[in-house]
Amino acid sequence: MRTSAMRTAPERFSALQRVLHWLMAIMVLTMLFIGVSMVSTVKPRFLTLISIHKPLGIAILVLVLLRLGVRWKLGAPSLPDDLPPAQAIAAKLSHIVLYALLIAMPLIGWGMLSAGGYPIVLYGPLHLPHILPHNDKLHAILLAMHIALAYLFFATILLHVGAALFHALVRRDGVFRAMAGIGPRYQCGLRVKPEGLDFGNTMDRSNLT
Amino acid sequence: MSDKENLTRHGSLSPFAVGGRLAVIGGVLLVSALAFAYAGGWLTPNRLTPTRMVAALADRGGNPLGHRRNHSKGMCFTGVFDANGAGSRYSVAPMLVAGRYPVIGRFAIAVGDPDASDITGRVKSMAIQIVSPNGQEWRSGMNDIPFFVVSNPRDFYELTLAQDIDPATGKPDPDAVKRFFATHPDSAPFAEWAHTAPWTSSWVDQDYNSLDAFRLIDAKGASHLVRWSMESTVAPTPVPHAALASMGPDFLEHDLVRRVADGPLAWHLVMTFAGPGDPSNDATKAWPPDRKRVDVGTLIVQKSEDEADGPCRDYNYDPTILPTGIAVSDDPLLAARSAAYAKSFDLRAAEAADYPRTARSTGDRP
Numbered sequence: 001m002r003t004s005a006m007r008t009a010p011e012r013f014s015a016l017q018r019v020l021h022w023l024m025a026i027m028v029l030t031m032l033f034i035g036v037s038m039v040s041t042v043k044p045r046f047l048t049l050i051s052i053h054k055p056l057g058i059a060i061l062v063l064v065l066l067r068l069g070v071r072w073k074l075g076a077p078s079l080p081d082d083l084p085p086a087q088a089i090a091a092k093l094s095h096i097v098l099y100a101l102l103i104a105m106p107l108i109g110w111g112m113l114s115a116g117g118y119p120i121v122l123y124g125p126l127h128l129p130h131i132l133p134h135n136d137k138l139h140a141i142l143l144a145m146h147i148a149l150a151y152l153f154f155a156t157i158l159l160h161v162g163a164a165l166f167h168a169l170v171r172r173d174g175v176f177r178a179m180a181g182i183g184p185r186y187q188c189g190l191r192v193k194p195e196g197l198d199f200g201n202t203m204d205r206s207n208l209t
Numbered sequence: 210m211s212d213k214e215n216l217t218r219h220g221s222l223s224p225f226a227v228g229g230r231l232a233v234i235g236g237v238l239l240v241s242a243l244a245f246a247y248a249g250g251w252l253t254p255n256r257l258t259p260t261r262m263v264a265a266l267a268d269r270g271g272n273p274l275g276h277r278r279n280h281s282k283g284m285c286f287t288g289v290f291d292a293n294g295a296g297s298r299y300s301v302a303p304m305l306v307a308g309r310y311p312v313i314g315r316f317a318i319a320v321g322d323p324d325a326s327d328i329t330g331r332v333k334s335m336a337i338q339i340v341s342p343n344g345q346e347w348r349s350g351m352n353d354i355p356f357f358v359v360s361n362p363r364d365f366y367e368l369t370l371a372q373d374i375d376p377a378t379g380k381p382d383p384d385a386v387k388r389f390f391a392t393h394p395d396s397a398p399f400a401e402w403a404h405t406a407p408w409t410s411s412w413v414d415q416d417y418n419s420l421d422a423f424r425l426i427d428a429k430g431a432s433h434l435v436r437w438s439m440e441s442t443v444a445p446t447p448v449p450h451a452a453l454a455s456m457g458p459d460f461l462e463h464d465l466v467r468r469v470a471d472g473p474l475a476w477h478l479v480m481t482f483a484g485p486g487d488p489s490n491d492a493t494k495a496w497p498p499d500r501k502r503v504d505v506g507t508l509i510v511q512k513s514e515d516e517a518d519g520p521c522r523d524y525n526y527d528p529t530i531l532p533t534g535i536a537v538s539d540d541p542l543l544a545a546r547s548a549a550y551a552k553s554f555d556l557r558a559a560e561a562a563d564y565p566r567t568a569r570s571t572g573d574r575p
Contacts (some may be wrong), residue, residue, distance in 0.1 A: 008537060033248045039552075040250035042260045042362045042545035047529055050547075117524050119346045125533045127344060138525050154245055157259035158238050165237060169230040170222070172426065 055122040061106035067150040112142035252484035258553035268373040271322020275564025278553040283317030285519030287511040296505030300425035303341035315521040326458035335417040336526035345532035351417035357492035358399040407447035414445040422489040422538040429553030434483035439476040441542040474510040488536040518566040525554040
């Protein structure tokens with residue numbers, strides 16, 4: 001923990017962080033809808049969807065690594081001090097889950113195709129190397145993980161959207177604004193963090209949006 | 210602080226307004242979840258999914274666990290593709306450049322039961338994977354029929370259902386397939402072929418056709434509509450169907466093993482170019498016989514191997530796995546094949562324990 005970042009915790013995410021967040025939000029939702037659509041159709045769109053799914057997944061993997069780097073460098077706004085501990089913990093956990101899935105899903109998909117002996121074509125002649133040996137048992141395990149984690153991913157995103165809207169519409173505490181750039185400001189005046197209040201510090205970096 | 214206190218503290222909002230806003234949030238989440246469910250087909254149970262297609266294929270009798278759900282009985286082979294370079298004029302595919310490229314392939318019969326007798330294999334198939342030095346792949350699944358039985362996945366599904374075992378009787382409905390052909394005139398040429406084409410006791414004397422159309426893309430980016438064939442160099446030896454019955458259940462395997470032991474086997478890969486008006490999206494329609502044909506190379510089969518521990522076992526011969534320079538056409542069967550083959554592969558990979566990787570020597574099967 002870098003204490004300097006805590007004292008100067010920004011009110012909002014940087015423009016770069018907000019752009020990355022919303023860009024990736026669109027990409028990830030597209031990815032999840034493509035995934036669940038393509039495995040349930042035999043129509044020509046199957047080929048289109050799967051040809052988007054692979055390069056888009058790799059793009060998400062690249063962007064999430066960039067995003068974690070930016071976040072490590074720039075930090076994140078702190079959660080409101082009056083946020084109930086249960087909600088603060090839920091926020092922290094759900095954001096860890098989201099980051100873990102952003103990294104794991106593309107890697108699992110890549111590994112699954114490797115284990116299935118498939119060429120991993122991004123575009124035209126551009127293809128990725130296999131990262132795992134050709135092995136049917138490995139393929140089966142990774143496929144099961146890819147599917148289960150996709151549902152977990154979508155459920156966690158619903159939770160995340162619900163919580164964001166709760167902050168925006170009900171609590172109106174500035175959390176939504178920190179990422180959206182628009183929305184209600186904090187209503188009870190300036191967010192002054194009481195000196196030495198442990199709760200505020202531990203939550204400082206937990207708003208991993 | 211309880212949630213209630215929290216809400217009221219942040220409320221210049223009345224409890225009524227908070228309730229309304231919570232309802233809005235709930236509505237957003239519900240609509241999102243429903244959209245996801247719709248995309249996944251859960252709200253449209255009649256959608257033809259790969260899962261349903263593959264389940265229908267598996268219900269034609271026998272135990273398919275661990276095996277391909279169609280063309281379930283087969284043998285692996287390895288060899289090379291010797292490209293003569295003639296294809297390079299029409300396609301930038303790296304394996305059409307003059308040279309020699311490794312091949313892993315598979316011969317099979319179009320049945321759902323991996324233990325079926327070869328006499329039930331009206332349709333034989335060849336699948337190949339050709340790998341270029343830069344790691345691009347060309348996979349193709351071809352059949353020894355001149356045109357396909359149906360033009361679209363829905364009809365294929367219905368024809369498959371017509372062959373499925375009726376749980377009440379333990380047998381397929383003997384009239385179901387007849388009913389299908391009676392109501393699907395596009396399938397009549399196939400029915401005619403199935404009744405009249407000579408049977409042979411070999412995979413080796415057959416020509417194998419892509420059936421679906423593809424596009425070759427040349428160096429200038431121009432597209433050429435083609436179908437391709439692996440044309441045998443061995444003249445077919447017709448065998449009366451009744452005579453096949455006396456040859457045992459695995460005569461195709463015995464024949465292949467014997468012929469490969471005598472030396473490499475060759476097929477010519479021939480591209481047939483569409484003329485004006487030739488359909489790209491209807492595999493039930495043969496193209497006229499006078500179309501331009503270009504021999505682009507020779508497949509040489511050097512070795513056959515049992516599938517159980519053979520090199521073809523864990524490959525999915527998805528015909529849409531193509532190198533640059535070859536692209537799918539608008540034939541609707543291609544996407545359906547890709548989707549269904551993937552599902553079949555996913556299932557059998559997970560069922561590997563049901564199909565031990567132990568070689569059986571020729572003639573072991575009951």
